[in-house]
Amino acid sequence: MRATLGGRVTLGLAVLALLVRAWDATTQNLWFDEIVTVRIAHLATSELLHPAGATTIQPTAWLSPLYFALLKGWMAAVPGPADSAARWGAVVIGVGSVLAGATAVAALEGRVVGGVAGMVMALSPFHVWYSQEVRPYGLLLLLGACAVAALFRGLE
Numbered sequence: 001m002r003a004t005l006g007g008r009v010t011l012g013l014a015v016l017a018l019l020v021r022a023w024d025a026t027t028q029n030l031w032f033d034e035i036v037t038v039r040i041a042h043l044a045t046s047e048l049l050h051p052a053g054a055t056t057i058q059p060t061a062w063l064s065p066l067y068f069a070l071l072k073g074w075m076a077a078v079p080g081p082a083d084s085a086a087r088w089g090a091v092v093i094g095v096g097s098v099l100a101g102a103t104a105v106a107a108l109e110g111r112v113v114g115g116v117a118g119m120v121m122a123l124s125p126f127h128v129w130y131s132q133e134v135r136p137y138g139l140l141l142l143l144g145a146c147a148v149a150a151l152f153r154g155l156e
Contacts, residue, residue, distance in 0.1 A: 005099075005102055005103060005106050005111060005114055005115060005118070006111065009102075009111075009115045009118075010099060010102075013098055013099060013102055013115070013118040013119065013122055014095055014098075014099060016119070016122045016123075017094065017095045017098040017099075017118075017121075017122040017131075018091070018095050020122060020123060020128055021091045021094050021095060021128055021131045021132060022091060024132075025087050025088065025091050025132050026083075026084045026087050026088070028132075029083070030083050030086075030134060033135060034083075034086070034133065034134040034135065037068075037071070037086070037134050037135055037136075038071075038075075038082055038083065038086050038134060040068050041068050041071040041072045041075060041086070042072070042075075042082075043068075043072075045069070045072070064136040064139070064140075066139070067136035067139045068136075070089075070139070071086060071089055071134075074086075074089040075089070083134075086134040087132060087134060089134070090131060090132055090133055090134050090135075090138055091131055091132060093131070093138040093139055093142055094127065094128070094130070094131020094132070094138050095131070096142050097121070097127075097131070097138055097141045097142040097145055098118055098121045098122050098127070099118065100142055100145035100146045100149060101117060101118065101121050101141070101145040102114045102115065102117055102118025102121065103145070103149045104145045104146075104148040104149040104152070105117035105118070107148075107149050107152040107153055107156075108148075108152055
């Protein structure tokens, strides 16, 4: 039997997660690692794909090229200052990871437990913090939760 989150639960979690993460999302200035992240995202696409050590800014850019490519596209598409656009990108990824986490738990333990897990993630101060940070951590969590959900859906 397939356990999914209901449409209203999913919408409610998305709205709650967005409201909590949007609150004060752009009031804090970027800190050093976030500035480096934005600088890496402004590199030419060909330089983002070079092997480790070839980048002019930081060798860790090669470790998560998908994140930097997505951030580059996001900042090009969203109007306004780069720091605000980058923060809003992190918020969107954070909201997505709440929904993906709730879906993964629902696939494992059922709809009610998935909804509770989504609520906990939506309100978790640590998750909110990392959902506003311009670093690849949020995308890692989002893709990991999607992989778990897909695995257990495939096993059904």
